[in-house]
Amino acid sequence: MPEIKTRVTNQKLIRENRRKLINAVTKLFVEKGYDRTSMREISQKSGLTIGNIYNYIGKKEDLLFMVHDDMMEGVYEFDNIHTEWRNLNELRYYLKGAFVHTLEYKKEILLMYRQTWLLGEEALESLLAKEKVHILKLKGFLDEANKKGIAKIQDTEITANFIVYMISMLALRGWSLKGHKKSQGKLIDSLVSIIMKNLV
Amino acid sequence: MPEIKTRVTNQKLIRENRRKLINAVTKLFVEKGYDRTSMREISQKSGLTIGNIYNYIGKKEDLLFMVHDDMMEGVYEFDNIHTEWRNLNELRYYLKGAFVHTLEYKKEILLMYRQTWLLGEEALESLLAKEKVHILKLKGFLDEANKKGIAKIQDTEITANFIVYMISMLALRGWSLKGHKKSQGKLIDSLVSIIMKNLV
Amino acid sequence: MPEIKTRVTNQKLIRENRRKLINAVTKLFVEKGYDRTSMREISQKSGLTIGNIYNYIGKKEDLLFMVHDDMMEGVYEFDNIHTEWRNLNELRYYLKGAFVHTLEYKKEILLMYRQTWLLGEEALESLLAKEKVHILKLKGFLDEANKKGIAKIQDTEITANFIVYMISMLALRGWSLKGHKKSQGKLIDSLVSIIMKNLV
Amino acid sequence: MPEIKTRVTNQKLIRENRRKLINAVTKLFVEKGYDRTSMREISQKSGLTIGNIYNYIGKKEDLLFMVHDDMMEGVYEFDNIHTEWRNLNELRYYLKGAFVHTLEYKKEILLMYRQTWLLGEEALESLLAKEKVHILKLKGFLDEANKKGIAKIQDTEITANFIVYMISMLALRGWSLKGHKKSQGKLIDSLVSIIMKNLV
DNA sequence: TATGAATGAGCCTTCATTCAT
DNA sequence: CATGAATGAAGGCTCATTCAT
Numbered sequence: 001m002p003e004i005k006t007r008v009t010n011q012k013l014i015r016e017n018r019r020k021l022i023n024a025v026t027k028l029f030v031e032k033g034y035d036r037t038s039m040r041e042i043s044q045k046s047g048l049t050i051g052n053i054y055n056y057i058g059k060k061e062d063l064l065f066m067v068h069d070d071m072m073e074g075v076y077e078f079d080n081i082h083t084e085w086r087n088l089n090e091l092r093y094y095l096k097g098a099f100v101h102t103l104e105y106k107k108e109i110l111l112m113y114r115q116t117w118l119l120g121e122e123a124l125e126s127l128l129a130k131e132k133v134h135i136l137k138l139k140g141f142l143d144e145a146n147k148k149g150i151a152k153i154q155d156t157e158i159t160a161n162f163i164v165y166m167i168s169m170l171a172l173r174g175w176s177l178k179g180h181k182k183s184q185g186k187l188i189d190s191l192v193s194i195i196m197k198n199l200v
Numbered sequence: 201m202p203e204i205k206t207r208v209t210n211q212k213l214i215r216e217n218r219r220k221l222i223n224a225v226t227k228l229f230v231e232k233g234y235d236r237t238s239m240r241e242i243s244q245k246s247g248l249t250i251g252n253i254y255n256y257i258g259k260k261e262d263l264l265f266m267v268h269d270d271m272m273e274g275v276y277e278f279d280n281i282h283t284e285w286r287n288l289n290e291l292r293y294y295l296k297g298a299f300v301h302t303l304e305y306k307k308e309i310l311l312m313y314r315q316t317w318l319l320g321e322e323a324l325e326s327l328l329a330k331e332k333v334h335i336l337k338l339k340g341f342l343d344e345a346n347k348k349g350i351a352k353i354q355d356t357e358i359t360a361n362f363i364v365y366m367i368s369m370l371a372l373r374g375w376s377l378k379g380h381k382k383s384q385g386k387l388i389d390s391l392v393s394i395i396m397k398n399l400v
Numbered sequence: 401m402p403e404i405k406t407r408v409t410n411q412k413l414i415r416e417n418r419r420k421l422i423n424a425v426t427k428l429f430v431e432k433g434y435d436r437t438s439m440r441e442i443s444q445k446s447g448l449t450i451g452n453i454y455n456y457i458g459k460k461e462d463l464l465f466m467v468h469d470d471m472m473e474g475v476y477e478f479d480n481i482h483t484e485w486r487n488l489n490e491l492r493y494y495l496k497g498a499f500v501h502t503l504e505y506k507k508e509i510l511l512m513y514r515q516t517w518l519l520g521e522e523a524l525e526s527l528l529a530k531e532k533v534h535i536l537k538l539k540g541f542l543d544e545a546n547k548k549g550i551a552k553i554q555d556t557e558i559t560a561n562f563i564v565y566m567i568s569m570l571a572l573r574g575w576s577l578k579g580h581k582k583s584q585g586k587l588i589d590s591l592v593s594i595i596m597k598n599l600v
Numbered sequence: 601m602p603e604i605k606t607r608v609t610n611q612k613l614i615r616e617n618r619r620k621l622i623n624a625v626t627k628l629f630v631e632k633g634y635d636r637t638s639m640r641e642i643s644q645k646s647g648l649t650i651g652n653i654y655n656y657i658g659k660k661e662d663l664l665f666m667v668h669d670d671m672m673e674g675v676y677e678f679d680n681i682h683t684e685w686r687n688l689n690e691l692r693y694y695l696k697g698a699f700v701h702t703l704e705y706k707k708e709i710l711l712m713y714r715q716t717w718l719l720g721e722e723a724l725e726s727l728l729a730k731e732k733v734h735i736l737k738l739k740g741f742l743d744e745a746n747k748k749g750i751a752k753i754q755d756t757e758i759t760a761n762f763i764v765y766m767i768s769m770l771a772l773r774g775w776s777l778k779g780h781k782k783s784q785g786k787l788i789d790s791l792v793s794i795i796m797k798n799l800v
Numbered sequence: 801t802a803t804g805a806a807t808g809a810g811c812c813t814t815c816a817t818t819c820a821t
Numbered sequence: 822c823a824t825g826a827a828t829g830a831a832g833g834c835t836c837a838t839t840c841a842t
Contacts, residue, residue: 033317039816050824051819051825055822117233158390165369173365191362209804252807438836440836452803513713517714562794572713608825609826639813655825
């Protein structure tokens with residue numbers, strides 16, 4: 001992970017101001033995108049002066065990394081807590097929860113898909129590493145389920161990818177399902193069913 | 201569809217130079233994104249002088265729309281030719297073809313997911329309308345398959361969306377499956393199987 | 401007078417197209433000013449293609465000269481017909497007419513005051529010469545009136561200037577007298593009275 | 601009055617740099633006109649970098665307003681000090697002074713007549729309001745003179761307008777009286793006489 | 801003569817970044 | 822640590838003018 005240069009040493013202040021920055025920047029990037037958000041706007045929204053912001057970052061791009069890093073935590077937070085399941089019913093329950101959680105983080109996920117690639121190679125790699133860990137964990141569960149005879153999955157790696165992707169689909173597909181007559185609940189049920197069919 | 205202003209009347213010239221523009225701009229937008237591509241670069245790559253470019257468009261954003269519109273055609277071109285299928289085997293064959301075709305348009309699809317939202321309301325609507333037509337067509341086939349007893353699909357609308365999305369997943373997932381040890385063929389087979397399981 | 405270069409030789413065509421040009425350009429310059437009127441607008445309004453316009457002028461500035469020259473004719477046309485007067489009553493009558501005429505050419509006069517100075521020295525001189533002739537003519541009448549004992553004017557040159565200027569004042573002052581509660585007729589009467597007081 | 605946007609908060613700096621801007625811009629606008637003066641020239645002449653200029657204004661047009669506003673102050677400054685007069689002799693003395701003052705501001709007045717109309721509605725209104733106040737003040741004095749029996753003016757409103765305009769005439773007429781053989785003193789005397797004749 | 805596409809310098813404005821205070 | 826004025830390169834876009842057809 002590329003270390004963001006900072007000249008600030010007072011630890012509490014650092015944390016506070018970085019939080020202010022991330023909150024402001026997340027909103028702005030979600031709303032207008034990285035390239036269309038100016039440092040002046042960030043300064044206004046965060047309450048830090050432009051000059052001071054540059055005490056916490058080396059260049060504007062660092063903000064993009066900061067915000068991604070922070071969002072990843074939120075997006076994957078659910079999985080860090082709830083990934084344990086012992087049978088298919090528990091998996092189904094887990095998936096529903098994951099979908100609901102995804103819908104809550106819809107904007108952030110969209111932001112990730114839209115803006116991450118603007119980061120340079122190095123920063124990008126480090127972010128993708130996190131996702132890979134998440135997928136591998138899921139694959140581990142699927143392998144185990146296969147072994148236990150609970151599931152009968154042909155290719156657990158592809159399936160793990162498929163599940164993770166299906167989940168984010170809810171967020172990404174937003175613009176196309178807009179005006180969809182189905183209720184959110186029914187939509188989630190359908191998607192969960194689709195996934196479940198592939199595990200047995 | 202938003203009419204793109206042009207000062208040129210010669211239809212042949214419009215066609216030729218807009219093609220030059222689209223070719224240049226597609227590469228540049230894929231590479232650097234819309235906001236980071238300058239009119240000067242576009243001028244160089246397209247071989248048209250800046251002033252002349254503005255004889256064919258009203259504003260830079262028109263290029264974004266043009267390139268999307270053009271890509272849509274490419275991406276959906278496959279479906280316009282091959283959507284007819286009469287049994288599940290033919291559907292499986294069609295899906296394989298669609299996946300292969302998608303991989304060819306990988307870059308363009310990525311571009312669409314990353315940059316489309318930058319478009320203004322009007323242009324956006326017009327593009328989404330096209331996609332909706334495509335999905336509705338697929339839904340029609342699924343409904344018919346249900347009626348004929350070939351398939352047994354619970355919610356054809358969600359399934360149609362699901363299929364379309366699965367297809368583009370191949371393109372979007374690029375960065376995550378990078379380094380994946382599976383061969384492309386095997387990957388496609390797995391994804392097709394996943395889809396097929398949901399139709400019976 | 402600086403000759404405007406022209407490559408066109410067919411005399412009738414020349415006259416027609418120059419008229420089209422002048423009419424279009426007068427309206428546009430009055431409305432938006434010289435610098436804010438583009439050749440494209442002139443082309444559209446006149447019905448001549450841009451390229452063809454350049455068969456009649458050497459550069460855009462020539463249009464400014466053309467339009468001034470043409471307007472001068474209109475503005476001073478009244479004086480060419482009506483300057484003869486034999487007593488103060490006839491002068492008073494003449495002045496009223498001049499004021500009314502001025503109001504009709506209000507826009508053109510404004511244009512002259514606002515845009516003439518954009519012309520280079522040479523063109524400017526030639527235009528001012530015309531006005532000087534007009535003033536001298538008026539001065540001649542005043543001198544004669546003095547000699548005849550009809551009037552008793554101290555400085556006929558300044559007075560002639562004063563009269564000419566008073567007349568154009570009606571046009572120039574437009575923006576300040578806007579919302580003036582007086583009727584136009586009464587305003588003219590007052591101004592004529594002011595002038596007349598200075599002749600006896 | 602349209603508030604001119606500024607990003608700078610330090611009042612002293614605002615005053616200093618706006619003054620630099622006005623000084624530079626007045627010269628340039630008088631010389632070449634608003635539309636023909638580029639921001640680059642303004643930057644050079646004022647000593648402020650282009651970017652910094654935009655810390656003190658919102659858009660180029662603001663400079664036109666600023667310079668007008670500033671000139672108004674100069675042009676009317678004389679009246680703010682000297683408008684008191686108790687008899688016709690004092691009025692005559694005041695008028696002479698006003699004429700001399702006007703000649704000093706010749707260039708500025710020309711600028712006003714030539715460029716004011718380029719301003720947008722809002723800015724224009726605010727400038728005309730200032731002039732109206734000035735004319736009304738003069739009208740007040742004339743009304744009072746009428747009441748006191750010092751003067752005998754038929755229409756004080758038109759007369760007030762007339763006087764104000766006669767004064768600026770000296771500036772506007774510059775190009776026409778150029779080469780005039782009269783001395784400036786004698787010219788002023790004549791114009792004052794013309795005005796005085798209309799007050800009794 | 802007439803056409804209108806092509807040229808490219810130049811316009812106004814914004815922006816990330818620096819640095820004296 | 823914090824401030825915010827200053828920098829100037831770079832951005833999108835317009836325009837008078839030319840010239841091959």
